[in-house]
Amino acid sequence: AVTAPAAPARVRARRGMVAVRAEAGVGGINPSIRKEEAKVVDTVLAEELSKPLTPYCRCWRSGTFPLCDGSHAKHNKETGDNVGPLLVKK
Amino acid sequence: AVTAPAAPARVRARRGMVAVRAEAGVGGINPSIRKEEAKVVDTVLAEELSKPLTPYCRCWRSGTFPLCDGSHAKHNKETGDNVGPLLVKK
Ligand code: FES
Numbered sequence: 001a002v003t004a005p006a007a008p009a010r011v012r013a014r015r016g017m018v019a020v021r022a023e024a025g026v027g028g029i030n031p032s033i034r035k036e037e038a039k040v041v042d043t044v045l046a047e048e049l050s051k052p053l054t055p056y057c058r059c060w061r062s063g064t065f066p067l068c069d070g071s072h073a074k075h076n077k078e079t080g081d082n083v084g085p086l087l088v089k090k
Numbered sequence: 091a092v093t094a095p096a097a098p099a100r101v102r103a104r105r106g107m108v109a110v111r112a113e114a115g116v117g118g119i120n121p122s123i124r125k126e127e128a129k130v131v132d133t134v135l136a137e138e139l140s141k142p143l144t145p146y147c148r149c150w151r152s153g154t155f156p157l158c159d160g161s162h163a164k165h166n167k168e169t170g171d172n173v174g175p176l177l178v179k180k
């Protein structure tokens with residue numbers, strides 16, 4: 001089989017560089033939730049919770065924000081991070 | 091008064107570059123909280139809250155994590171982000 005020649009060292013080094021995506025400005029942690037709001041704050045009324053234990057998102061990747069939908073697992077796997085939800089117990 | 095001469099354009103441009111600090115791997119959002127844990131999860135017992143309204147941190151910069159200590163304001167200002175706490179109401 002014909003294989004492609006190895007890339008020169010300089011090209012390999014460049015390939016190894018990390019591409020940094022600007023999300024909410026460098027160092028921002030919320031890529032897309034309610035960016036029209038100056039500050040995203042949510043309120044939980046504990047007495048009105050329907051379930052005994054409700055997980056709330058702290059990774060800013062949930063499709064059901066402010067609730068946690070498990071998306072922190074993908075974020076942690078992709079980035080080496082260790083974030084998880086806040087569980088509110090009635 | 092003696093003032094320093096203006097830096098040449100190339101130096102000024104370099105000064106304007108953004109320094110990217112790797113926090114929890116590229117794209118990670120928790121720089122330092124309980125990094126020895128695979129996943130940081132906290133539980134709030136709503137009935138045991140002492141105040142009528144308690145803010146919980148979602149920016150991972152609080153000195154009193156899992157509580158919010160207002161550090162989100164500095165983070166938002168520095169990065170252009172818009173994150174804020176979850177308020178748990180008894
Ligand atoms: S989806 Fe964000 S903490 Fe679970």
Ligand code: FES
Binds near residue numbers: 148
């Ligand atoms: S200090 Fe993190 S949300 Fe307020």
